[in-house]
Amino acid sequence: xxxxxxxxxxxxxxxxxxxxxxxxxxxxxxxxxxxxxxxxxxxxxxxxxxxxxxxxxxxxxxxxxxxxxxxxxxxxxxxxxxxxxxxxxxxxxxxxxxxxxxxxxxxxxxxxxxxxxxxxxxxxxxxxxxxxxxxxxxxxxxxxxxxxxxxxxxxxxxxxxxxxxxxxxxxxxxxxxxxxxxxxxxxxxxxxxxxxxxxxxxxxxxxxxxxxxxxxxxxxxxxxxxxxxxxxxxxxxxxxxxxxxxxxxxxxxxxxxxxxxxxxxxxxxxxxxxxxxxxxxxxxxxxxxxxxxxxxxxxxxxxxxxxxxxxxxxxxxxxxxxxxxxxxxxxxxxxxxxxxxxxxxxxxxxxxxxxxxxxxxxxxxxxx
Amino acid sequence: xxxxxxxxxxxxxxxxxxxxxxxxxxxxxxxxxxxxxxxxxxxxxxxxxxxxxxxxxxxxxxxxxxxxxxxxxxxxxxxxxxxxxxxxxxxxxxxxxxxxxxxxxxxxxxxxxxxxxxxxxxxxxxxxxxxxxxxxxxxxxxxxxxxxxxxxxxxxxxxxxxxxxxxxxxxxxxxxxxxxxxxxxxxxxxxxxxxxxxxxxxxxxxxxxxxxxxxxxxxxxxxxxxxxxxxxxxxxxxxxxxxxxxxxxxxxxxxxxxxxxxxxxxxxxxxxxxxxxxxxxxxxxxxxxxxxxxxxxxxxxxxxxxxxxxxxxxxxxxxxxxxxxxxxxxxxxxxxxxxxxxxxxxxxxxxxxxxxxxxxxxxxxxxx
Numbered sequence: 001x002x003x004x005x006x007x008x009x010x011x012x013x014x015x016x017x018x019x020x021x022x023x024x025x026x027x028x029x030x031x032x033x034x035x036x037x038x039x040x041x042x043x044x045x046x047x048x049x050x051x052x053x054x055x056x057x058x059x060x061x062x063x064x065x066x067x068x069x070x071x072x073x074x075x076x077x078x079x080x081x082x083x084x085x086x087x088x089x090x091x092x093x094x095x096x097x098x099x100x101x102x103x104x105x106x107x108x109x110x111x112x113x114x115x116x117x118x119x120x121x122x123x124x125x126x127x128x129x130x131x132x133x134x135x136x137x138x139x140x141x142x143x144x145x146x147x148x149x150x151x152x153x154x155x156x157x158x159x160x161x162x163x164x165x166x167x168x169x170x171x172x173x174x175x176x177x178x179x180x181x182x183x184x185x186x187x188x189x190x191x192x193x194x195x196x197x198x199x200x201x202x203x204x205x206x207x208x209x210x211x212x213x214x215x216x217x218x219x220x221x222x223x224x225x226x227x228x229x230x231x232x233x234x235x236x237x238x239x240x241x242x243x244x245x246x247x248x249x250x251x252x253x254x255x256x257x258x259x260x261x262x263x264x265x266x267x268x269x270x271x272x273x274x275x276x277x278x279x280x281x282x283x284x285x286x287x288x289x290x291x292x293x294x295x296x297x298x299x300x301x302x303x304x305x306x307x308x309x310x311x312x313x314x315x316x317x318x319x320x321x322x323x324x325x326x327x328x329x330x331x332x333x334x335x336x337x338x339x340x341x342x343x344x345x346x347x348x349x350x351x352x353x354x355x356x357x358x359x360x361x362x363x364x365x366x367x368x
Numbered sequence: 369x370x371x372x373x374x375x376x377x378x379x380x381x382x383x384x385x386x387x388x389x390x391x392x393x394x395x396x397x398x399x400x401x402x403x404x405x406x407x408x409x410x411x412x413x414x415x416x417x418x419x420x421x422x423x424x425x426x427x428x429x430x431x432x433x434x435x436x437x438x439x440x441x442x443x444x445x446x447x448x449x450x451x452x453x454x455x456x457x458x459x460x461x462x463x464x465x466x467x468x469x470x471x472x473x474x475x476x477x478x479x480x481x482x483x484x485x486x487x488x489x490x491x492x493x494x495x496x497x498x499x500x501x502x503x504x505x506x507x508x509x510x511x512x513x514x515x516x517x518x519x520x521x522x523x524x525x526x527x528x529x530x531x532x533x534x535x536x537x538x539x540x541x542x543x544x545x546x547x548x549x550x551x552x553x554x555x556x557x558x559x560x561x562x563x564x565x566x567x568x569x570x571x572x573x574x575x576x577x578x579x580x581x582x583x584x585x586x587x588x589x590x591x592x593x594x595x596x597x598x599x600x601x602x603x604x605x606x607x608x609x610x611x612x613x614x615x616x617x618x619x620x621x622x623x624x625x626x627x628x629x630x631x632x633x634x635x636x637x638x639x640x641x642x643x644x645x646x647x648x649x650x651x652x653x654x655x656x657x658x659x660x661x662x663x664x665x666x667x668x669x670x671x672x673x674x675x676x677x678x679x680x681x682x683x684x685x686x687x688x689x690x691x692x693x694x695x696x697x698x699x700x701x702x703x704x705x706x707x708x709x710x711x712x713x714x715x716x717x718x719x720x721x722x723x724x725x726x727x728x729x730x731x732x733x734x735x736x
Binding site for chain 1: 545546547549550575576577578579580582583584585586587589590591593594595597598599601602605606623625626628629630632633634635636637638639640641642644645666668669670677680681698
């Protein structure tokens with residue numbers, strides 16, 4: 001007996017022409033393309049001092065074909081997500097995506113320590129580049145405010161600056177090796193709340209597991225949900241969700257099947273140990289249902305019955321928001337990611353309604 | 369809506385006089401009581417050089433009453449589990465336990481690096497102390513072979529030495545911050561397999577989470593299952609279960625609700641990335657069902673329906689083995705830990721039959 005059933009998984013999304021909001025689409029900059037957006041004093045960190053993004057993962061082989069879908073790489077060698085026209089063709093037009101929320105590359109909050117002011121400037125440059133090269137080019141593309149979380153006061157200023165743009169719908173913070181419930185990081189959550197932006201948390205190459213980086217990529221990739229569980233626990237028990245009761249947080253690219261376990265375990269520990277954290281006023285599972293959302297990718301193949309048991313396990317149909325993770329190797333097609341035969345109402349919630357509620361600034365769906 | 373139901377949780381174990389095998393009982397030595405079992409050259413590490421066990425967790429407040437049940441502490445100040453007579457009274461006689469498998473204290477594999485030969489000697493002394501003071505005193509009490517995992521050749525010798533004793537039924541390795549799938553540790557698993565002993569893996573104060581030790585005990589304790597997931601993933605993808613196909617591993621004190629998620633996630637990653645680990649021949653969930661077991665404590669309160677959904681989620685009634693974790697603060701009473709109304713066959717499996725199959729050396733149940 002195995003837990004994964006061999007059966008067709010094509011959903012009704014294609015034939016029913018369901019609306020789709022994709023909550024995890026990775027655009028990609030070449031480092032040199034950010035230079036025009038940097039002041040000369042910061043530009044020198046790249047041109048003269050040789051700064052390069054971290055390559056932390058000790059695995060040369062991400063997957064059979066590398067990090068990206070083979071067909072998303074560009075003939076000139078640039079990685080997937082580098083070219084608007086190809087992304088439009090392969091994702092927005094191919095699947096008739098209503099809105100795609102960009103989740104980026106090079107988020108300084110996940111980078112190794114060092115040169116913090118440079119990284120704060122780099123994030124501002126990245127946001128300006130993102131606006132001009134992506135968000136402004138297609139009304140279906142919505143932006144995320146990238147920040148250097150390790151410089152929280154300036155991160156808050158950046159959220160204020162870019163949050164004023166109507167098409168930047170969330171602030172994104174990549175997970176490195178720090179637990180963001182620490183009060184040091186609260187200015188970021190405060191800024192997101194006052195700008196009516198959800199926070200997106202996304203893992204990175206710098207995200208460890210409980211026992212480090214292990215020997216093989218498949219081990220690390222199996223254990224990626226750990227940093228999502230850790231951040232949720234950190235935010236809840238350090239009172240961030242009670243301190244900012246309007247704040248919404250979406251956990252991006254960690255999958256969904258860890259959530260029932262986390263709810264059950266955290267509730268039990270809260271019942272037994274709540275005297276240690278008296279500022280936490282609700283059961284962790286209630287906080288999760290009220291203030292957390294989860295992008296679906298990478299989905300795990302399962303029968304409709306297993307999927308409905310998962311929904312029952314989290315106690316709400318409102319928590320999961322569809323995502324493709326284009327252009328990465330484990331891209332989830334809207335036509336295949338969810339099991340066939342789900343109730344239409346649940347399918348609508350996952351494909352677009354839950355995301356509509358999550359992003360207050362997202363424009364209404366356009367008529368087709 | 370909350371995921372945890374408020375309802376009576378008294379099982380039928382009391383009224384039905386079910387047989388009980390307790391797979392996690394912590395006996396405790398005072399450090400000075402180990403001195404007679406050490407050669408003088410090693411004794412000096414304690415008496416002259418001042419070695420003390422690590423205190424890694426940064427929390428003074430384990431729980432409202434400290435690490436132990438208030439009533440398990442001794443009037444002279446010794447911690448719970450120090451006294452055979454009290455343990456017999458509070459656990460073995462109180463609940464009519466058929467067999468209790470000792471899981472100890474002071475396992476060198478979880479200690480910080482340094483003085484490896486001393487720690488290897490300390491584990492031999494601990495095993496001799498355990499035999500004389502516990503295992504030999506009560507036929508219901510069965511021993512675990514403690515080893516210094518970071519000295520694998522000598523750990524294997526110790527498993528051969530103590531494994532020859534009929535009442536030492538498993539080899540126990542505490543989890544620190546190392547992933548035991550590394551070939552460096554394989555001699556330990558090889559020795560366990562050739563002695564027909566299961567390996568018990570138990571977390572420790574030295575077990576980190578993916579983002580370190582966090583700010584509060586409740587955070588760390590909620591995230592303890594991470595190191596169990598990490599060890600399972602490490603053992604599976606490094607081929608330990610394929611290399612030693614008769615080996616059985618029991619994960620002790622990590623709970624059970626993480627297992628369905630881990631199975632589903634690991635299966636999906638295996639399907640996508642198996643080319644990286646060609647020596648792994650079975651689906652991870654099949655390996656888990658065939659070669660892993662899980663002690664139940666700390667249980668999470670849940671309805672019988674939720675518990676049966678958990679059993680369905682792991683796809684087998686054979687995986688969970690009852691445990692109390694006596695004398696710790698979150699002790700699970702056999703009369704209250706499982707929801708009421710479970711099928712009698714399932715209850716028998718969890719309370720004793722699964723453990724009987726796990727421990728080949730365990731004697732038959734005595735007539736009552």
